[in-house]
Amino acid sequence: MDFIxxxxxxxxxxxxxxxxxxxxxxxxxxxxxxxxxxxxxxxxGAGKVSDYFKKDWKERDFALMFVVxxxxxxxxxxxxxxxxxxxxxxxxxxxxLADLGFSNVGKQYFPDEIFGEEVVFSLKGFxxxxxSGVCIGFxxxxxxxxxxxxxxTGLSSLQLPSLLAVIGFxxxxxxxxxxxxxxxx
Amino acid sequence: MKNIKFLLLGIFFAIVxxxxxxxxxxxxxxxxxxxxxxxxxxIGSAVIISMIFMQLFKSGKIKDIKGNRIYPKEKxxxxxxxxxxxxxxxxxxxxxxxxxxxxxxIFGFKAIPAIILLxxxxxxxFMYGVVSKKLPN
Numbered sequence: 517m518d519f520i521x522x523x524x525x526x527x528x529x530x531x532x533x534x535x536x537x538x539x540x541x542x543x544x545x546x547x548x549x550x551x552x553x554x555x556x557x558x559x560x561g562a563g564k565v566s567d568y569f570k571k572d573w574k575e576r577d578f579a580l581m582f583v584v585x586x587x588x589x590x591x592x593x594x595x596x597x598x599x600x601x602x603x604x605x606x607x608x609x610x611x612x613l614a615d616l617g618f619s620n621v622g623k624q625y626f627p628d629e630i631f632g633e634e635v636v637f638s639l640k641g642f643x644x645x646x647x648s649g650v651c652i653g654f655x656x657x658x659x660x661x662x663x664x665x666x667x668x669t670g671l672s673s674l675q676l677p678s679l680l681a682v683i684g685f686x687x688x689x690x691x692x693x694x695x696x697x698x699x700x701x
Numbered sequence: 702m703k704n705i706k707f708l709l710l711g712i713f714f715a716i717v718x719x720x721x722x723x724x725x726x727x728x729x730x731x732x733x734x735x736x737x738x739x740x741x742x743x744i745g746s747a748v749i750i751s752m753i754f755m756q757l758f759k760s761g762k763i764k765d766i767k768g769n770r771i772y773p774k775e776k777x778x779x780x781x782x783x784x785x786x787x788x789x790x791x792x793x794x795x796x797x798x799x800x801x802x803x804x805x806x807i808f809g810f811k812a813i814p815a816i817i818l819l820x821x822x823x824x825x826x827f828m829y830g831v832v833s834k835k836l837p838n
Contacts, residue, residue, distance in 0.1 A: 529721030530746025585711015590809025649821015655790025684787015692795025
């Protein structure tokens with residue numbers, strides 16, 4: 517039971533992510549997550565506006581099932597598998613965020629300052645999430661992949677575009693955490 | 702239901718990400734400020750082990766369920782698209798602490814923020830689709 521209750525270390529999680537990639541390929545498909553954004557746009561009728569979305573989404577039914585699995589897995593995890601969301605953060609991180617005005621740093625997975633109910637219904641909070649989402653959607657499609665497709669599948673198959681994309685991920689991520697977050701909070 | 706295996710794999714993947722805190726906003730903040738090894742350990746070990754699998758795919762020692770050779774798709778080339786596209790993604794990832802797969806996982810924890818992120822991601826994807834032919838490669 518302890519294993520179910522406790523957080524999993526990186527050396528458990530990393531190999532299990534690699535196992536997920538292995539199974540995804542073994543099942544005959546290319547591992548990745550962000551193409552689903554395209555499929556969902558196609559299903560919502562985006563093909564009427566742009567030829568880019570004129571695709572047969574039924575060919576991607578397997579990936580949509582994976583997404584449904586992610587949703588179910590998230591619900592199972594939140595409800596049953598993580599009784600304690602405390603994160604063992606670096607004290608420097610905790611101090612930095614406390615200085616920015618974050619409360620209860622590391623006491624739960626998602627800070628109230630970004631994910632709290634009152635915050636997401638405020639104008640600022642809503643747009644922080646919405647615009648982040650826009651960047652994620654636009655960026656993954658332009659770059660041709662996300663963390664799964666580029667950082668894991670692409671890097672491990674030694675593809676140069678994936679290395680460049682991951683460099684881009686870090687340029688963006690560093691700008692976001694070092695400059696944008698201190699401005700926003 | 703030939704796709705049920707993907708559903709189960711999705712559940713498994715979501716549990717792995719959740720249990721190892723790889724969906725937590727704080728973990729990505731720590732990663733991008735280089736204050737913790739945790740996420741680098743996760744992604745690094747996943748990549749290194751996957752490299753071994755890729756070699757086994759390449760040599761044909763591991764074949765897919767139907768006995769066919771496995772070839773990972775070639776990624777689209779282009780300096781601009783990868784760096785600039787990647788930077789946009791990183792900006793969204795760094796601020797919200799969410800990347801593509803975790804958005805769906807986060808729904809189980811924080812449903813409304815996850816829906817806002819997803820609507821944004823679909824808007825962004827739609828915007829890309831509309832302008833894709835005009836963007837530099």
